Amino acid sequence: MRLFLCEKPSQAKDIAKVLGANRRGEGCWQGSDVCVTWCIGHLLETAPPDSYDARYKRWVLDDLPIIPDTWKMLVKPKTASQFKVVKRLLGEARELVIATDADREGEMIARELVEHCRYRGPVQRLWLSALDDASIRKALGRLLPGQDTFNLYHSALGRSRADWLIGMNMSRLFTLLGRQSGYQGVLPVGRVQTPTLRLVVDRDRSIAQFVPVPFWAIEVQLGHAGQSFTAQWRAPEATCDEQGRCLQEGLAQAAAAAMQAAGVAHVSKVVTERVREAAPLPFDLGTLQELCSKKLGLGAQETLDIAQALYETHKLITYPRSDCGYLPLSQHSEAGAILAALQRADAGLAPLQPYLDATRRSRAWNDSNVTAHHGIIPTAAASDPARLAAKHKAVYTLIRARYLAQFLPHHEYDRTQADFDCAGHALRAVGKQIVEPGWRRALPEALTPGKGREPVPAQILPALRQGQGCTVEKVQLKDLWTQPPKPLTEGDLIKAMKNVAKLVDDPLLKQKLKDTTGIGTEATRASIIQGLLDRGYLSKQGKALAATPAAFGLIDAVPRAIADPGTTAIWEQALDMVQSGEMTLEAFVTRQSAWMTKLVQRCAGLRMVISGPPQGPAGKSPPWKKKRAASKAKGTTSGKTDKPTTPRQRRKKAVG
Template identity: 65%
Template sequence: MQVYLCEKPSQGKDIARILGASQRGPGCFNGQGVTVTWCIGHLVEAAPPESYGEQYKRWSLEQLPIIPQRWQVDVKPNTAAQFKIVKALLAKARELVIATDADREGEMIARELVELCAYRGPIKRLWLSALNDASIRKALGALRESNETLLMYHSALARSRADWLIGMNLSRLFTVLGRQAGYDGVLSVGRVQTPTLRLVVDRDREIARFVSVPFWIVDVSLSQAVQSFATSWLPPEGQADTEGRCLNQTAAHIASDRIRAGGMAQVTSVSTERVREAAPLPFDLGTLQEVCSRRFGMDVQETLDIAQGLYETHKATTYPRSDCGYLPESMFAEVPTVLAALVATEPSLRPVIDILDLSLRSRAWNDGKVTAHHGIIPTLEPANLAAMSEKEQAVYRLIRAHFLAQFLPHHEYDRTVVMFTCAGEALRATGKQVVVHGWHQVLTEVPADDAEGDAPQRSQVLPQMSEGSQCRVEQVELKAMRTQPPRAYTQGELVKAMKTVAKLVSDPRLKQTLKDTTGIGTEATRASIIKGLLGRGYLITKGRAVRASDAAFTLIDAVPAAIADPGTTAIWEQALDMIEAGTLTLDAFVMKQSAWVTQLVQQYSGIQLTIKIPQGPVCPICGAATRQRSGKTGPFWSCARYPECKGTIAIEAKRSAPRKSKRGTPRNSG
């Protein structure tokens, strides 16, 4: 009997249909000589410390470090019945086909069962990038050998064991030290979660330390013939900061009066450059989460759930947990089929399809840059838009637009900068004249960096001017502004910071090392990391922003700098990639992690933490002080006399202030 082991029941149902396994059995589908079963995610989990000895039930410094000599796993109680089914099927199997998700975690979900059930028969690997019928049939005809993906399991196992060593040992270490210092909560430490939390804590401290500085701008409206356009005054050297903002109110007043009195401005130079913008790549998951956060206000877990639904339920898009936006060159031959499916899905799309140039090969088609997965694109078969929710349709159309953009020319425009002089003062106007709309015909999103600042000037069309031309001064407006602090992270921006952590690392050697790594976490785990931090009360949402709680500041101040350093965990991710590539062994990696954890425990066991214990409002029952604690629904204030007094107060999150322009905000703006 050939057994197909899937990750979820829905995947099993899709694959069973193609294999002709239509007879439903307990936890499986049966056919002629073939059975399809599933795992429901991880059926087993790493055993907790107490499984290695009764002494570990009590949290104490004397029991640390906990370094398993022989790693154990436990069957999850809520899926034990399905585990028994899988174990029985593996005992009868003559061949196993692993059909879990095509990623590191999917490999581990299957291989950990192979190990625990002592299956020793032949293994094949079904590698799926989409769950539509055509993709399943294609993958079934190209099963991979077991050894092609075995090292992915070793990499996932290394990640799991490193997380266990750091999480179990350091969470216990710093929680016990925290209790000695009077902190009642759990100081949860994680290989990925703690550096992620550090990003938010650092940003919040940067905001808190920010000192707003007044500056002044002079906006001048000029006209030539009947056309008006906007210009800005350029403060002279010595009157401006490094970003060109005038910090001298008197100088700005004098300049505005001079320009107003001057009446005419003369062109001193005109420069025009042709700008060609290539279409953005198809989405990887992180970029999709970032864009959906910015455009639709979705949190990162919601975006992942929607993308998973488009892949798994609607069969409308390819595998979502991809870290790559590039596409295999072999898939170029499938483009006409994909486009036909898009028209069948939404016939009103026909005019857009007709303007595409299928001879174009954008930079997206590049075998050299495709990783284990390719960019998220529409599948080969029509989808049912009516079955999708409004948000699912929005994300689907966004993914579709990024795919269609690959078959349109570059977006081209002329960027013109004109310099003027008026009564001895310098002015500058910037204009944009679109020459070729190109891929903007299907995708018009403005990048985040272009959405603020002097965007009106960048988008205006200037009249024809040449050196020496005269323009009339129509209006002069002096504005008092104040510099604004950095914005708090949104969930999408936090995911981007996790991906591009190299930009936040100051050490030049480490920065170079990090440039080609995946950053903090993976595409598959970043959403769950943020969700976990929110659930533990370390992060708090305020409108779209995520802010650090008092407990977060306490934790980051308590743990070793290396644990909270984003660069450290990115280096670990690079080591996991090395295991997958076969240049580092699982045992060598775990041995190094064990030695490092042992060193940290020895170094910090004898110290006394200085912890700022968050103090809240007085207890509504007894009037005593309250302390922040974490519950199932997040953080709350609890009476310091608990359990004698069980008074609590909810913590209400305030909505964040509206987003401000990087340029500044008028003092009297609402």
């Protein structure tokens, strides 16, 4: 019997259908000399410390570090019945085809069973990127030798054991230290979750410690040939901060009065350039989570769950847990069929028909940039999105739009920059005139105008030439404050995890984090954030994330290496060596064990303090909040608003 081992029941059903294994058995699908079974994720788990020694049931500092001599795997109780099925079938199989998800974790799910059940027969690997019939048939025609992906398993196993060493030892250590300081909760520590938590703690501290600075801006409404447009005052560099904001109120007041009195501004320079924007790449999971957080208000885990349903249940998209937005050249030949299927399924795409070109090859088609998975795109198994639940439809529509954009022209516009002299003061106006909408025609707001929030159109400048005079219609002096950083949302945190290389100074580690797309993986980032919320390290206030007192206490106490994203880069370098065969699994785990021993010895005598987020001296409100409150009490404007709240401001606003 040829046995196919899948990751999930739905995946097994799709593959079984193509193989003709239509007879339902116990925990499997059966056909003529073929059987398809599934794992339901990990059927095995790394044994807890008390499986090695009963004394580890109690958490005691003197027992740390806990480092197994021989690693044990236990059958998960919840899925024990399916494990028995898989074990029996492995015993009966003459050949095994691993058909779990095509990534490091999927390889481990299958291989740990193969090893635990002592299967010794031949192994092949089915590498799938989509679950529609055509993609499955294509992958079945090019099975990989099992040996080609075996080191992927050892790399995953090394990561799993290293995570166990940190999680079990550091979590026990800091929980016990926390208890000594009076904190009674558990303080979990992890290789990825702790650096992720630090990102939120650091952001919250930067907000709390922020000190606002007042600045002044002038907006001038000009008129020419019956058309009004807006120009911005450009203050002398010597009076501005590094972002070009004027810090001298007297100068701004004098400039506003002078320009109003002059009544005319003369064009000193006009430059127009044609700008061509290429279509954005198809989504990787992280980018999809960022955009869904921003546009749809979805959490990272919710976005992943929806994408997984679109992949597994509806068969509408390719594998969603991808870290890559590029597409293989071989996939381009399927573009015509996919585009035709999308248009048949949704009459709302009819306006795009004249502009779509299936032969167009955007920058997305690049074999050298494709990793284990390509960008998330629609499949040819398209159906009307109107049949989907509202959130599923919204996510699918975004994914579809990014794919359609690859077959539309560049977005082109003319950008005009006009400089003016008004009573010796410099003004600048910028205008944008769209020449070719291009790929922006595929965006949801373009296909359904009037629905949802549409971007505010850029202003169009009148025809201007050097030396012309424009009427000064209105001068508005704005009294503003610099703004504190914004709290992180889940989408922001996903982006920060991907781009964490910016926080690392070492050039080699910085590059490694870029190569591995930061900390965590596309498949795990959402669950890491959710775990921090569930464990009470983070709280949500609307969309915004906030660190709790336990988070501040933990980040202040843990060794820098644990909370430093650079440590993940070092680990990934070593795991790459395991995957390539340059380092053995045993050598990697030995190094991790030695490092863990040193950390425990260094931290065992620490004193922890669990306190709340910083609020200025003696627990008072942050300085920027005081200034904002004082401004409010005086009736003056602070922040981004430019609404006049005092007679002085009303007079300044009314200068025009």
